[in-house]
Amino acid sequence: MSRSSRSRAWVIARADLAQLRQSRDFWMPMLVLAAMFFVVIPGLLLLLLTSISNVETAEQLGQVVDTIGGEVSESAEAASTEPGTQAAYALAVYLVAPLAIIIPLTVSTAVGSNTIIGERERGTGEFLAHSPATEREIFFGKLIASLLPGYLTAIIGFALYSLVVNVIVGSKIGRWFFPTPTWWAFFVCVLPPFIALGLAIILNISARVSSAAAAQQASSLVTLPLILIAYSITGGALSTTAWASVILGALGWVIAIFALRKGVSAVRRERLLGLGS
Amino acid sequence: MASTLAPVSSSRVTTRPTVELRGVRRSFGDLVAVDDLSLTLEQGQITVLLGPNGAGKTTIVRVITGALPADRGTVTVFGLDPCGADGEAVRGRTGVVPARPALYDRLDGRRNLRYAAELFGVADDEIDDRVAEAAARFGIADALGQRVGGYSTGMKARLALARAVLHDPELLLLDEPTAGLDPESVRAVLGLIDEMAEGGKAVLMCTHLLMEAEGLADDIVVIDHGRTLVAGSPAELTRQYWTSPSVLIDATDRLALDQVADLTYVRSYERNGAAIVELDEAEHVADVVDELVRAGVRILRVEPHTPTLEELYFAIRRGAE
Numbered sequence: 001m002s003r004s005s006r007s008r009a010w011v012i013a014r015a016d017l018a019q020l021r022q023s024r025d026f027w028m029p030m031l032v033l034a035a036m037f038f039v040v041i042p043g044l045l046l047l048l049l050t051s052i053s054n055v056e057t058a059e060q061l062g063q064v065v066d067t068i069g070g071e072v073s074e075s076a077e078a079a080s081t082e083p084g085t086q087a088a089y090a091l092a093v094y095l096v097a098p099l100a101i102i103i104p105l106t107v108s109t110a111v112g113s114n115t116i117i118g119e120r121e122r123g124t125g126e127f128l129a130h131s132p133a134t135e136r137e138i139f140f141g142k143l144i145a146s147l148l149p150g151y152l153t154a155i156i157g158f159a160l161y162s163l164v165v166n167v168i169v170g171s172k173i174g175r176w177f178f179p180t181p182t183w184w185a186f187f188v189c190v191l192p193p194f195i196a197l198g199l200a201i202i203l204n205i206s207a208r209v210s211s212a213a214a215a216q217q218a219s220s221l222v223t224l225p226l227i228l229i230a231y232s233i234t235g236g237a238l239s240t241t242a243w244a245s246v247i248l249g250a251l252g253w254v255i256a257i258f259a260l261r262k263g264v265s266a267v268r269r270e271r272l273l274g275l276g277s
Numbered sequence: 278m279a280s281t282l283a284p285v286s287s288s289r290v291t292t293r294p295t296v297e298l299r300g301v302r303r304s305f306g307d308l309v310a311v312d313d314l315s316l317t318l319e320q321g322q323i324t325v326l327l328g329p330n331g332a333g334k335t336t337i338v339r340v341i342t343g344a345l346p347a348d349r350g351t352v353t354v355f356g357l358d359p360c361g362a363d364g365e366a367v368r369g370r371t372g373v374v375p376a377r378p379a380l381y382d383r384l385d386g387r388r389n390l391r392y393a394a395e396l397f398g399v400a401d402d403e404i405d406d407r408v409a410e411a412a413a414r415f416g417i418a419d420a421l422g423q424r425v426g427g428y429s430t431g432m433k434a435r436l437a438l439a440r441a442v443l444h445d446p447e448l449l450l451l452d453e454p455t456a457g458l459d460p461e462s463v464r465a466v467l468g469l470i471d472e473m474a475e476g477g478k479a480v481l482m483c484t485h486l487l488m489e490a491e492g493l494a495d496d497i498v499v500i501d502h503g504r505t506l507v508a509g510s511p512a513e514l515t516r517q518y519w520t521s522p523s524v525l526i527d528a529t530d531r532l533a534l535d536q537v538a539d540l541t542y543v544r545s546y547e548r549n550g551a552a553i554v555e556l557d558e559a560e561h562v563a564d565v566v567d568e569l570v571r572a573g574v575r576i577l578r579v580e581p582h583t584p585t586l587e588e589l590y591f592a593i594r595r596g597a598e
Contacts, residue, residue, distance in 0.1 A: 011395040019384060022424070023383060123377045126375040129339070129342075130342045131396050132397060133396055269343070269345070
């Protein structure tokens with residue numbers, strides 16, 4: 001893209017983000033959801049587990065961690081000798097964190113699925129269709145406007161999550177341990193391309209369907225594979241080395257770029273006008 | 278009827294047409310929205326596209342900006358192809374007021390205008406001045422800080438107009454720009470259209486409201502079912518469709534005027550207040566007056582009648598049928 005194209009895409013993105021800021025009915029539920037997944041639920045669970053004083057319950061928890069086996073048991077047992085702390089460690093690293101991935105994805109897909117079809121439904125697509133912005137600029141403007149809230153949620157959310165985990169469980173272990181090296185590799189290498197890939201598919205759908213509801217339904221299917229990948233990597237089902245994440249991330253970018261190219265071709269002025277889907 | 282007539286140039290016309298459509302066809306499935314349509318818009322000229330709802334007016338606007346490609350025919354705007362690589366340049370020099378205002382309801386008026394200014398490439402250091410100027414011109418300066426969702430229909434229409442002229446377009450396309458507006462706003466819109474044309478812009482106004490095109494149009498194109506029924510300046514169309522002389526007659530007793538309806542040289546008679554009498558020859562005006570005087574009617578006024586656009590429009594429609 002040329003400099004003026006980048007600038008026009010950014011203008012479109014800024015206008016979308018400004019509308020998002022004004023849409024309290026959209027971001028308030030998202031904020032509550034994020035607070036629940038990143039702070040409230042993990043905080044309560046970890047506090048509960050690390051404060052168990054009953055010997056029998058603690059032994060049962062230790063058995064549960066043993067039963068899981070593999071990398072989960074090994075790393076939990078390496079972190080602490082206390083069964084409650086071991087369970088808290090396993091929960092923080094292997095169960096709640098992959099589940100929290102759903103939040104930035106949900107934010108990005110919710111914005112993305114509505115962004116192009118929304119212009120059409122509100123009638124503002126007519127303004128864009130008559131504007132000098134190219135289809136490519138419109139697509140990338142919408143992409144940026146969908147990506148930024150997702151990335152921002154991921155950064156802030158996991159920063160808060162790390163704080164909660166390290167304060168509650170780290171104080172018992174004697175060190176701050178989250179994000180683990182596997183999680184760092186996942187955040188840096190895998191999450192960005194897969195959010196971009198998911199959004200490329202969702203924007204493609206948003207440009208083609210005839211209603212926002214249809215786009216949202218289709219987009220919910222896109223989030224599922226990424227959650228599975230998160231569980232597989234962090235749970236050790238996929239190779240946990242940093243290189244594996246780098247390779248998976250690179251593969252993700254290749255597919256994302258292909259999907260982005262397809263997405264650009266889905267944006268057509270006549271679709272913005274509400275004709276053809 | 279295939280369109281062969283292009284609007285005839287008026288006194289304001291300069292050289293190369295700003296817009297030239299030749300034999301354009303555009304359909305949506307089985308529905309033919311525009312068929313074999315030819316149209317020319319000139320700099321400094323107001324062309325009024327008249328037609329009932331569903332006649333194809335909006336499709337023509339969209340074809341001109343390149344938002345919709347034509348299935349057939351050629352479309353040239355500023356000498357460029359709006360659907361090809363030149364589309365960006367064409368749209369950057371064009372202002373459009375769509376039939377629906379197409380505004381961002383969650384943003385305030387200022388943000389809507391700024392967005393358009395940035396998208397249409399207005400220089401950063403000029404944006405604030407242009408926004409303030411356009412808002413003042415359309416009487417919405419005080420409402421710029423409010424969310425557009427709370428605007429009245431009239432305010433939204435004014436904001437859409439302000440947005441269309443922010444970047445000082447050379448071509449202005451207005452699709453039913455006065456729909457839902459109060460009389461004051463209508464006057465402001467029509468004033469702007471005239472002002473734009475005076476400033477050398479080419480203006481196309483689509484409407485089905487004949488009153489507002491009255492006295493404004495340099496050229497009129499009447500369309501129906503996507504086809505041009507007729508095109509030309511109001512004077513030419515009047516000559517073409519109003520071949521017989523007409524007089525307006527008013528009297529103290531208007532009912533008494535009805536007796537002239539049956540005279541052999543009276544071609545048509547209509548009384549709505551004063552009477553409009555169409556004659557086969559101009560010399561029969563004296564005969565009509567003589568008949569009325571002899572019948573004891575006190576005549577207040579007799580004057581040549583120039584047909585209104587509405588009368589012209591219906592005459593054209595009758596001719597087409």
